[in-house]
Amino acid sequence: MLDASPARPLVQVRDLRKYFPIHSGLLRRHTGDVKAVDGISFDILQGETLGLVGESGCGKSTVGRTLLRLYEVTSGSVVIDGTDIATLPPEALRQIRPKMQMVFQDPQASLNPRMTLARIIGEPLDEHTTLSRAEKLDRVYELMDQVGLNRVFANRFPHEFSGGQRQRIGIARALALNPRFIVCDEPIAALDVSIQAQVVNLLEDLQDRLGLTYLFISHDLSMVRHIADRVAVMYLGQIAELSPRDALYADPLHPYAKALLSAVCEPDPTREASRQRIILKGDVPSPANPPKGCNFCTRCPQVQPVCREVEPALVEVTPGRHVACHFVTPQSGTAGPTGGTEAKEHSQQGEPR
Amino acid sequence: MTDSAIPKPVSQSRAVWQQFRSHRGAMAGLVILGLLLAFVLVGPLIWRVDPAYINPDAAAMIKARNKPPSWASPLGTDQLGRDMLARMMAGGKVSMAVGMVAMAISILLGTFVGVLAGYFRRLDGPLMRLTDLFLALPLLPLLLVMVMLFRDTLAGILGPELGTFLLIVFAIGVTSWMQSARIVRGEVLALKEREFVLAARSIGTPPSRMILRHILPNVMSPIMVAATLGIASAIITESALSFLGLGFPPDFPTWGRLLFDGVDYLTQYPERVIWPGLAISLTVLSVNYIGDGLRDALDPRIRGR
Numbered sequence: 001m002l003d004a005s006p007a008r009p010l011v012q013v014r015d016l017r018k019y020f021p022i023h024s025g026l027l028r029r030h031t032g033d034v035k036a037v038d039g040i041s042f043d044i045l046q047g048e049t050l051g052l053v054g055e056s057g058c059g060k061s062t063v064g065r066t067l068l069r070l071y072e073v074t075s076g077s078v079v080i081d082g083t084d085i086a087t088l089p090p091e092a093l094r095q096i097r098p099k100m101q102m103v104f105q106d107p108q109a110s111l112n113p114r115m116t117l118a119r120i121i122g123e124p125l126d127e128h129t130t131l132s133r134a135e136k137l138d139r140v141y142e143l144m145d146q147v148g149l150n151r152v153f154a155n156r157f158p159h160e161f162s163g164g165q166r167q168r169i170g171i172a173r174a175l176a177l178n179p180r181f182i183v184c185d186e187p188i189a190a191l192d193v194s195i196q197a198q199v200v201n202l203l204e205d206l207q208d209r210l211g212l213t214y215l216f217i218s219h220d221l222s223m224v225r226h227i228a229d230r231v232a233v234m235y236l237g238q239i240a241e242l243s244p245r246d247a248l249y250a251d252p253l254h255p256y257a258k259a260l261l262s263a264v265c266e267p268d269p270t271r272e273a274s275r276q277r278i279i280l281k282g283d284v285p286s287p288a289n290p291p292k293g294c295n296f297c298t299r300c301p302q303v304q305p306v307c308r309e310v311e312p313a314l315v316e317v318t319p320g321r322h323v324a325c326h327f328v329t330p331q332s333g334t335a336g337p338t339g340g341t342e343a344k345e346h347s348q349q350g351e352p353r
Numbered sequence: 354m355t356d357s358a359i360p361k362p363v364s365q366s367r368a369v370w371q372q373f374r375s376h377r378g379a380m381a382g383l384v385i386l387g388l389l390l391a392f393v394l395v396g397p398l399i400w401r402v403d404p405a406y407i408n409p410d411a412a413a414m415i416k417a418r419n420k421p422p423s424w425a426s427p428l429g430t431d432q433l434g435r436d437m438l439a440r441m442m443a444g445g446k447v448s449m450a451v452g453m454v455a456m457a458i459s460i461l462l463g464t465f466v467g468v469l470a471g472y473f474r475r476l477d478g479p480l481m482r483l484t485d486l487f488l489a490l491p492l493l494p495l496l497l498v499m500v501m502l503f504r505d506t507l508a509g510i511l512g513p514e515l516g517t518f519l520l521i522v523f524a525i526g527v528t529s530w531m532q533s534a535r536i537v538r539g540e541v542l543a544l545k546e547r548e549f550v551l552a553a554r555s556i557g558t559p560p561s562r563m564i565l566r567h568i569l570p571n572v573m574s575p576i577m578v579a580a581t582l583g584i585a586s587a588i589i590t591e592s593a594l595s596f597l598g599l600g601f602p603p604d605f606p607t608w609g610r611l612l613f614d615g616v617d618y619l620t621q622y623p624e625r626v627i628w629p630g631l632a633i634s635l636t637v638l639s640v641n642y643i644g645d646g647l648r649d650a651l652d653p654r655i656r657g658r
Contacts, residue, residue, distance in 0.1 A: 068555050095557075102551075106548055173552070
């Protein structure tokens with residue numbers, strides 16, 4: 001991968017919570033919370049890509065936005081490159097913004113329709129640098145070259161571009177200030193398949209050249225398998241399993257991860273025919289009123305009485321693999337052989353709880 | 354690839370002007386408004402008849418009343434023998450000034466309140482309640498009270514004409530900003546949730562520049578529409594005030610005033626209503642079309658076509 005020096009975490013998230021208050025009744029009293037993100041912790045190492053997967057509404061995008069403090073944090077800490085941004089005052093936060101950027105899901109909506117491409121890509125430069133006009137234009141051209149946009153387009157407006165090109169504009173804007181950490185919030189969900197590959201390859205290429213660290217949020221499990229180094233599976237605002245990619249796809253440990261990954265299609269027809277799908281019954285509980293005990297207890301095929309009473313913690317069951325389930329414990333040792341190979345690389349991950 | 358092959362960013366104003374020129378209605382509106390402005394500004398320099406002149410000789414005055422159009426007075430004379438053409442010119446100057454300035458005040462106020470209420474959640478409640486309060490006030494009595502209370506003091510300080518003008522313009526402005534405030538607030542609330550605003554926040558754009566760069570350009574269209582309609586209602590409100598004796602003094606001509614004066618003679622001399630009515634309609638219509646053209650010209654999605 002990138003440099004072989006011992007990777008240290010660039011982003012450390014500890015017990016992050018984001019609750020959206022519910023106001024109801026005539027007096028708009030605070031009657032409850034939607035627990036979109038409910039106490040998650042993870043690290044993202046320098047130069048790696050952490051995939052974040054889960055079904056719609058499980059809080060993936062909220063995690064991404066809370067990480068960049070586009071939403072105020074309810075509690076917990078987000079340490080990016082040594083600074084806890086969860087509690088930073090506004091002006092200090094503004095100073096640190098260049099380090100972390102975001103690529104959005106809908107490339108149409110994330111570009112101001114009244115600004116030219118040059119102004120869109122140049123906006124971060126206007127805000128954070130004191131370059132002259134000509135220098136800014138040079139930098140904009142350089143960024144356009146980097147993401148593969150023709151320089152002639154600099155004067156055009158977003159509506160004149162295709163979806164893939166617009167996403168490139170969004171990526172160029174995110175790169176303008178040389179960030180170290182980029183949250184990709186479903187950057188390929190709105191693109192068709194041939195363009196998805198182009199954009200993902202561009203992201204990988206930029207990672208190799210610029211040493212970027214990604215949080216790659218997606219519901220496309222195959223794409224995450226392609227791009228991510230480690231993958232976190234989210235369910236109802238919590239992380240169910242956090243494992244190295246190969247280990248997770250070969251042998252998911254958490255019952256929800258098993259069910260989710262059984263939905264991935266297999267290109268090989270003979271293996272596809274023998275693929276066993278785990279079909280979950282019922283609906284996702286409301287995040288405003290999650291079940292007592294394990295969040296997954298209402299739909300888990302292996303549910304036991306203890307699951308309905310006690311909330312399982314995310315523990316490291318084999319080196320590098322973290323699972324939040326009562327029945328996947330270090331002793332049970334159900335991890336596949338691949339689990340151990342990544343152990344040394346991510347040993348920092350196992351911090352005492 | 355050489356840099357010389359790449360066209361430098363063209364100035365925005367040029368592109369806007371080119372699109373504006375291709376809008377026929379807007380160009381026609383611009384020409385008509387230009388003609389009207391020339392009529393009220395340059396006209397009095399050519400047609401040097403005092404609009405307030407009444408022949409002091411009573412017999413001559415009575416003879417000169419209600420004349421049909423002639424070379425001596427192309428639009429005829431009114432019931433006191435004053436020249437209608439001169440009155441149209443003098444009245445137009447005041448009416449157009451009142452319309453534009455009152456509209457500008459009301460749009461500025463409305464946009465300001467609307468953007469603040471829409472963008473800052475904490476200000477939303479208080480500002481919108483204030484807007485509701487103004488909407489609930491009976492406007493005409495309020496205007497009357499304002500004019501009654503302040504006309505003489507202001508006239509004493511600034512002179513009768515400028516004082517009355519400022520008072521009327523201000524009174525109309527502060528009683529007509531509510532609609533545009535509500536429209537703008539609604540648009541801002543919707544815009545605020547768009548991803549490009551989120552993207553700008555992730556860049557670290559402070560609220561002031563966020564509003565100027567991302568919010569305001571995108572709420573231009575409804576503001577423009579509200580503004581063009583605002584001119585018409587300002588001219589009409591001014592004439593209503595003058596009619597009630599609380600605007601400009603009765604001998605001071607405005608288009609609204611001429612209209613109301615002419616209503617009494619509608620059956621005998623309909624042209625006295627037609628001329629000022631036509632002038633008001635033309636002003637409103639041309640401003641409307643200009644606004645329409647500007648809105649299209651400022652929107653890059655339409656400009657591209």
